[in-house]
Amino acid sequence: MDVGTVVAGVVAREPRAIARAISLVEDGDDGLPELSAGVFPHTGAAATIGLTGAPGVGKSTIATALVRIARADGRRVAVLAIDPTSPYTGGALLGDRVRMQEHATDPDVFIRSMATRGHLGGMSLAAPEAVRILDAAGFGLVIVETVGVGQAEIDVAAATDTTIVVLAPGLGDAIQMAKAGILEVADLFVVNKADRDGAGDVVRELRQMLHLGAARPWDPPVLATTAADGNGLDELWHEIDRHRAWLGSTGTLATDRETAVIHEVRALAAERLAGSVQAQLAADDALRARLRDRELDPYAAAEELIRRIGRA
Amino acid sequence: MDVGTVVAGVVAREPRAIARAISLVEDGDDGLPELSAGVFPHTGAAATIGLTGAPGVGKSTIATALVRIARADGRRVAVLAIDPTSPYTGGALLGDRVRMQEHATDPDVFIRSMATRGHLGGMSLAAPEAVRILDAAGFGLVIVETVGVGQAEIDVAAATDTTIVVLAPGLGDAIQMAKAGILEVADLFVVNKADRDGAGDVVRELRQMLHLGAARPWDPPVLATTAADGNGLDELWHEIDRHRAWLGSTGTLATDRETAVIHEVRALAAERLAGSVQAQLAADDALRARLRDRELDPYAAAEELIRRIGRA
Numbered sequence: 001m002d003v004g005t006v007v008a009g010v011v012a013r014e015p016r017a018i019a020r021a022i023s024l025v026e027d028g029d030d031g032l033p034e035l036s037a038g039v040f041p042h043t044g045a046a047a048t049i050g051l052t053g054a055p056g057v058g059k060s061t062i063a064t065a066l067v068r069i070a071r072a073d074g075r076r077v078a079v080l081a082i083d084p085t086s087p088y089t090g091g092a093l094l095g096d097r098v099r100m101q102e103h104a105t106d107p108d109v110f111i112r113s114m115a116t117r118g119h120l121g122g123m124s125l126a127a128p129e130a131v132r133i134l135d136a137a138g139f140g141l142v143i144v145e146t147v148g149v150g151q152a153e154i155d156v157a158a159a160t161d162t163t164i165v166v167l168a169p170g171l172g173d174a175i176q177m178a179k180a181g182i183l184e185v186a187d188l189f190v191v192n193k194a195d196r197d198g199a200g201d202v203v204r205e206l207r208q209m210l211h212l213g214a215a216r217p218w219d220p221p222v223l224a225t226t227a228a229d230g231n232g233l234d235e236l237w238h239e240i241d242r243h244r245a246w247l248g249s250t251g252t253l254a255t256d257r258e259t260a261v262i263h264e265v266r267a268l269a270a271e272r273l274a275g276s277v278q279a280q281l282a283a284d285d286a287l288r289a290r291l292r293d294r295e296l297d298p299y300a301a302a303e304e305l306i307r308r309i310g311r312a
Numbered sequence: 313m314d315v316g317t318v319v320a321g322v323v324a325r326e327p328r329a330i331a332r333a334i335s336l337v338e339d340g341d342d343g344l345p346e347l348s349a350g351v352f353p354h355t356g357a358a359a360t361i362g363l364t365g366a367p368g369v370g371k372s373t374i375a376t377a378l379v380r381i382a383r384a385d386g387r388r389v390a391v392l393a394i395d396p397t398s399p400y401t402g403g404a405l406l407g408d409r410v411r412m413q414e415h416a417t418d419p420d421v422f423i424r425s426m427a428t429r430g431h432l433g434g435m436s437l438a439a440p441e442a443v444r445i446l447d448a449a450g451f452g453l454v455i456v457e458t459v460g461v462g463q464a465e466i467d468v469a470a471a472t473d474t475t476i477v478v479l480a481p482g483l484g485d486a487i488q489m490a491k492a493g494i495l496e497v498a499d500l501f502v503v504n505k506a507d508r509d510g511a512g513d514v515v516r517e518l519r520q521m522l523h524l525g526a527a528r529p530w531d532p533p534v535l536a537t538t539a540a541d542g543n544g545l546d547e548l549w550h551e552i553d554r555h556r557a558w559l560g561s562t563g564t565l566a567t568d569r570e571t572a573v574i575h576e577v578r579a580l581a582a583e584r585l586a587g588s589v590q591a592q593l594a595a596d597d598a599l600r601a602r603l604r605d606r607e608l609d610p611y612a613a614a615e616e617l618i619r620r621i622g623r624a
Contacts, residue, residue, distance in 0.1 A: 033611040040609035054366060122463065128610075151434060151464045170482070261603050261610060262593055268614035269589040273621070274582030281574055291573055297352035298440075298573060299345040302580035309585070309621070 003031040007038030010137050018110060021133045022080075025126050026114055036129060042136035047244055050157030051145045052182070053166035058192040059145050061227040062166060062236075067103055067111075069237045070141050078110040078139035080130055082123045082146045082156060110139060125271060127156045128264050158185035159260045161253060162243050164236075166190045167206070169198035183209060186220050187243050190236060194224035218246060277305045315343040319350030322449050330422060333445045334392075337438050338426055348441060354448035359556055362469030363457045364494070365478030370504040371457050373539040374478060374548075379415055379423075381549045382453050390422040390451035392442055394435050394458045394468060422451060437583060439468045440576050470497035471572045473565060474555050476548075478502045479518070481510035495521060498532050499555050502548060506536035530558060589617045 001009070001020055009017020024035055049066070051059045063079050070077040103109040114130055127144060134142045144160055146153035157163050165186040191202045206222050221239050225232030247253035281287065287304070290296040296304075313321070313332055321329020336347055361378070363371045375391050382389040415421040426442055439456060446454045456472055458465035469475050477498040501522075503514045518534050533551050537544030559565035593599065599616070602608040608616075 033609075033615070036609045036611040041606050044606065153463070258600070258604055262590075262600065265593060265603070265610050265613045265617070266586050266590045268610055269617050270582040270586035272614060272618055273585040274578050277581040278574075278578045281577060288570070288574070291577070292570055294353050294356065297345075297348045298577050298580055299348040301577045302584060303345070305577070305581050306584055 003034045003038070006031075007035060010039055010133055011042050013138050015107070015110065018133060018137045019112070022112055022114060022130050025129045025133070028126075032129070036132070039132055039136035043132045044135065046131070046135035046139055046142045048131055048135075048160040048162070049141065049143045049240065050160035050163040051143060051166060052153055052157035052163070054168075055147065057166045057168040058227050059166050062164075062190065062192060062225070062233075063143050063145050064102070065227050065230065065233045066141075066143060066237065066240075067109055069233065071103070071106065071109065075140045076108040076138055077141040077143065078134040078137075079112070079143045079145065080127070080134065081111075081113045082127055082144065082153070083113040083115050110134065110137070122152065123156050124152055124159075125264065125267055128159060128260070131160075154182055154185055159263075161247060161256065162187050162240055164188045164190055164240075166192055167202055168193040169196045169202050184213070187218060188220055188236070188239055189222040190232075191222065191224045192227050194232065195226045195229070199224060217250065217252075218243070273309065276309055277302075280305050280308060315346045315350070318343075319347060322351055322445055323354050325450050327419070327422065330445065330449045331424070334424055334426060334442050337441045337445070340438075344441070348444070351444055351448035355444045356447065358443070358447035358451055358454045360443055360447075360472040360474070361453070361455045361552065362472035362475040363455060363478060364465055364469035364475070366480075367459065369478045369480040370539050371478050374476075374502065374504060374537070374545075375455050375457050376414070377539050377542065377545045378453075378455060378549065378552075379421055381545065383415070383418065383421065387452045388420040388450055389453040389455065390446040390449075391424070391455045391457065392439070392446065393423075393425045394439055394456065394465070395425040395427050422446065422449070434464065435468050436464055436471075437576065437579055440471060440572070443472075466494055466497055471575075473559060473568065474499050474552055476500045476502055476552075478504055479514055480505040481508045481514050496525070499530060500532055500548070500551055501534040502544075503534065503536050504539050506544065507538045507541070511536060529562065529564075530555070585621065588621055589614075592617050592620060 001017070003024070006017050006021050006024065010021050021035060021039070023029075024031055029035075051063055053059055060081070063081075067077050067079060103111065114126065123146070131142050131144060142160075144156065146156050157165075163185050165182055165188070167189065168191065189206055191199055191206070193199065203222050203224055210220065210222070223232055223236055223239060225236060227233060244253075247256070281301075287296070287301060291298070291301055313329070315336070318329050318333050318336065322333050333347060333351075335341075336343055341347075363375055365371055372393070375393075379389050379391060415423065426438065435458070443454050443456060454472075456468065458468050469477075475497050477494055477500070479501065480503065501518055503511055503518070505511065515534050515536055522532060522534070535544055535548055535551060537548060539545060559568070593613075599608070599613060603610070603613055
């Protein structure tokens, strides 16, 4: 399938073409600029949701529940689980897909784990491109789930329209969340496994920490859910809708999206330029020897390589 | 204090100068290239250890214990806790320092939380520079502790000579670790809180997963510790020594360090170039309008900006 055929298939909502397009992103294929240019005019309609939180808090269960509610509402929905590749698992994690089996035969649901190590820019560049493919393929709702609670994962979740941070009692308290810089990117907090001991404490602690910061135009609600039993999910859906309405009515949606695309262009350009720098480093034995012998420090080496690119 | 004075003070092992130098890294100060050039010739002697793992597994307790053992061994030791800034905490987390209070008055111990949002390249560029400062200041052992288990945090820990991944029963199982891509960067695994239920299962599960992968020249040991009671720490210290001896005898230390510095130069150059790209984007209203109106996709915009830098 050439890239032009993939683009046409995506826009025509063909599952095989959509899967192929995401694989091109995953692999960092040479055809990405063409793919990107092809789908871009067809994007902008999807509402995007980011789900992040520590391993084990129940993000996939919540994603599955949101898919169910969205389908009952007649919406087409896609879930993209960002999954750092590991040679131990081959990069394809069955877990998320198995849990989502109830939606496996629904043509209006698309679920995909995406490994990102093939893409030079990592998940922060692969994720928005994959989201645009799903957007162009007519999924009105795109849920991006990230694994882990590091900076890159938080950045990916924060680049969506509505960012949901999931916690659970006993799995990293609110102070740990603050350490991870997660409090300020959340539009909604979910304390899942609310039937467990300590859930009320997590909710209270979180609300207190939120009120320590400066007042913000949107005050992120803190919800308690037991996703495995379906408790609290309708309220979560309602709050997602309320946040989306707020984004639209205040003009925040447009400014947030412009900020995100500028950030992405900056990172894409940097990644391409870094490729040239790396090629020069690989070819220049003398420069590497000077680094190794501590005659030239990393900043000075970077400066020298930048000058060469300017001259090229 | 000008940068030249800071460099002289670092090399003379003055605590105030060392603290100032790390603050310059933290803030992404304009003097960084000069600081980097000044300290670089004095580096290379320190052994570096990375400690990573989910929040709450006991990384700080293990770091404190390693400091105690290193001091009993007569070594000067520094701990750098990488701490993503949050407006809610002001970026300075008392927690790590309080737990390390027993070493507060020892001039041969340096403990510091480092926030990294001021540094444009984030923790992956700030951490190695801070480690070189501590190395140049004569700390024979430098321990880098990262918060969170995301890709960036794993990369920072993996850039040290010996990477220790800490787990605890009930806080993210081995499958979750595999998802986070953490298995392949570890030189040593520590299952802490080994007195809790399920610790033996975590050890077994981890060993099984490790043996699923291809055989590697270094087979990472899996240790059980109860750091709060001091159990298992001498064995951990012994294994760290054994790994270090292996790194030296096989030549792996030299090749790992060359790979790390090349990676860093690449990232530094990319970061500097991204700054030029961003400035051009900010100044070019027409280009931003074409992005917003979906006439120009992110890849094409990046390509156009790269061409301009080549012409500059």
